[in-house]
Amino acid sequence: MKYISTRGGGEPQNFEDVVLTGLAPDGGLYVPEELPKFSPEEIASWAGLSYQDLALKIISPFVDGAIPEADLKQLIDKSYSTFRHGGIAPLIQTGHNEWIMELFHGPTLAFKDFALQFLGNSARLYFGEAQPESSHYGCDLWRYRISGY
Numbered sequence: 001m002k003y004i005s006t007r008g009g010g011e012p013q014n015f016e017d018v019v020l021t022g023l024a025p026d027g028g029l030y031v032p033e034e035l036p037k038f039s040p041e042e043i044a045s046w047a048g049l050s051y052q053d054l055a056l057k058i059i060s061p062f063v064d065g066a067i068p069e070a071d072l073k074q075l076i077d078k079s080y081s082t083f084r085h086g087g088i089a090p091l092i093q094t095g096h097n098e099w100i101m102e103l104f105h106g107p108t109l110a111f112k113d114f115a116l117q118f119l120g121n122s123a124r125l126y127f128g129e130a131q132p133e134s135s136h137y138g139c140d141l142w143r144y145r146i147s148g149y
Helices: 015-021 040-045 051-063 069-080 113-127 139-143
Strands: 003-005 030-032 091-095 098-101
Touching (some): 015 113, 051 069, 069 113
Antiparallel strands (some): 003 030
16 A cells, blocks of 8 residues: 655655655645445444554555555554443444444544554654564664654
C-alpha cells in the first residue's frame, strides 16, 4: 500500500516511510492512495473477534507486509494493553437500537489514544526501541525526520 499527501505533493510513500516521516514534505497529511476492500463475508467472519484481533485484520492491509504479522500482532497487543476496559472501545446500549461507543478508556482518556498508541509503538519499532522478539529492524533509522510528531 502506498500513501499520498492530502496536498498532492511528493511521491507516494510506503508505511515505514510515512510512520518515520510524520508530515508529508508539502505539509500535508499522508492518506492511503486506495482503501482496502473487505467482502461482506469476510467482515461477517470477524464477528466475535477481540478488539486486538479485529485490529490486526483491519490494520494488516495498511501495513502491507512492512511489519511481519507476528510482530504486528505483538505491536497491536502492546498498543491496547494499557486501556482501562477489557473491551477497549465498549458499546453501551442507551435505548432501542441506540448505542454509544466509549472512546475514553485509553491512557490519556481521549479518543486519540486509539491511533496514537499504535503509531507511537510503530515508530519505536522502526527506531529500534521496544522491538518484538522476532524483529530485525535496525537502529540506523534515526536518520529519518520525525518532525511531524
